[in-house]
Amino acid sequence: MEKEITIYDIAKDVGVSPTTVSRALNHHPAVHEKTKKKIFDAVLKMGYQSNIFAANLRTKRTNNIGVIVPRLNSNFQSSVLAGMEKAANEAGLNLIISQSLESFEKEKANANTMFNSRVDGLLVSLASDTENIDHYKPFLRKGIPLLFFDRIAEQSGCTGIVIDNIQAALNATNHLIEQGCKRIVHVLGNIKINVYADRLKGYKYALLENEMLFDPSLIILSDLNEEAGEEIISKIMKLNPLPDGLFVSNDACAASCIRHLKLEGIRIPEDIAVVGFNNDVISRLVEPNITTVNYPGYEMGELAMKNLIKHLDKPNEGMLENTNKITLRSDLIIRKSSKKEISL
Amino acid sequence: MEKEITIYDIAKDVGVSPTTVSRALNHHPAVHEKTKKKIFDAVLKMGYQSNIFAANLRTKRTNNIGVIVPRLNSNFQSSVLAGMEKAANEAGLNLIISQSLESFEKEKANANTMFNSRVDGLLVSLASDTENIDHYKPFLRKGIPLLFFDRIAEQSGCTGIVIDNIQAALNATNHLIEQGCKRIVHVLGNIKINVYADRLKGYKYALLENEMLFDPSLIILSDLNEEAGEEIISKIMKLNPLPDGLFVSNDACAASCIRHLKLEGIRIPEDIAVVGFNNDVISRLVEPNITTVNYPGYEMGELAMKNLIKHLDKPNEGMLENTNKITLRSDLIIRKSSKKEISL
DNA sequence: TTGTATGCGTTATCAT
């Protein structure tokens, strides 16, 4: 290992003190332009690379932001990450990313790693398995900004960024009702997650508003992946009478459902109108195109990061007193899969 | 800011020297079990958190691995990242991820950031825009392991992990020929990228093998997104005679093509047989299911990371002498979109 | 098995 060039070497070369070099490198205003230039010339000439280890040791900051997501290889999550990366990059921050794989234990381990890595802030979307958020207490205690997104801890006193899942599901269900649907099946994921719990609420509210009865047999739990359609449809085909509407909490799964409905000879939307969720690419590519809820992942990531950054310079404060929830706009995008009244 | 607990505090509390505490914490064998236990008790009692800044400063390691990808929100790339995260996590390493957004300039900036952040190793998939890899020279000079994946720098002397794109495209094209296709259109991305250049080669080789002439008018350049189908199909419809085979370098785009072919009244696979690439979820959800090349992203990520880790403990060495290329197996998955001989 | 002394490269404080 060759000897590293330090600010001492630069200082000696230029004929100033290390302090001045440090200041110049950090663009401190109180350094004469001339000396600054000389210093930067020497930096280039000598191939100096700042040692962030030492800098971190002094400043107690890493410029790293931690992100914990359930899965990296999810359409929605990777859009969120893309948005976060953009905002972080613009602010000169790095992103340290890890996935919980929906496991509470892994999430805890990841949170610990993040803490020990001394991230300056942490963004989290909870695992479906997660029962409490005690593992984030060290962050709160140390005043490290912590922000939840999408899958948030509702009554934790921590800020969360979400879309209004209740309203979105309400709109989706109302839309189906407007199309004349009388029996609407709702397919959703693990109800421990706020996202799905809220959508179920929205579904129920819509029924209420329209004076329709809630029928528990029309609720189907699923892991919502692209293979789940087969099982879901086999359940649906056993319902009597058959439903005439289907609201699936995820586009890939909705696409899979449509596929299997077709295999059963069911026409979409004539026999069963379908609404998905996410506005994934897939909703625009299957036949018929799927009516869906636009879930602004990229924007959510960007906003979450920008919000976190705001709190980065307030040490010891964290977000504790900032108990609010930030809700993003989402819209129902109506496409062919749900439009019964074609003649209208 | 409260005073941090250091190994000095622990040492004082237990009645040993800081050195012993340091050794105990690092599970140095030469520490008596009893003292070790006392030390760990004190650690718990006093709420000690190791200061990695100081540790890094001494060891000159961050335990951070940098990853630069063209886009985070891509199906394939996020699978790769998932695989990398798993392998890194198991090895106690963090992942710092950034995206180049296909821009050379951004990639350079990201590489610089990674270098200044002192990542212990770097994994890169090149931007389509990238013209040279001089911006990685600092890594090579310092002996920081550098590994390319998927989109690699062919003649750089750096190790790359890829699938055999030539062979995959050869197989795909041969399959179409076996189905009786005589005029096969190939849709591909920026030819500066090894991935697409190689696939074009494979396509040509297949024609050669079958004594068919290469017709440049059957090659369509595209950015391969899910909206590209419209333009591609409008080009195809102008060809005379119409082609009877279509090999698209990406499933989302293939799906979009199928959609627009159908709108034109073309039957798949009877009139035109279609093969995609990637084995994305979408290939299993559109009608007909798309024949495609399974592109093992997760495995690629895992393998790339494991390979990098191997080189982490060989300072000053890098991967310079290790000029080989690691090629992953990929298979053609035959589905309905390409099977002309249904009666067989 | 344990301890002493020192350096890692920077930034912050205080002084000039």
Add this chain to the structure above:
DNA sequence: ATGATAACGCATACAA
């Protein structure tokens, strides 16, 4: 506008 000096908290060479 610049400089001297002292931390920051740990790991390691060397000593015992």
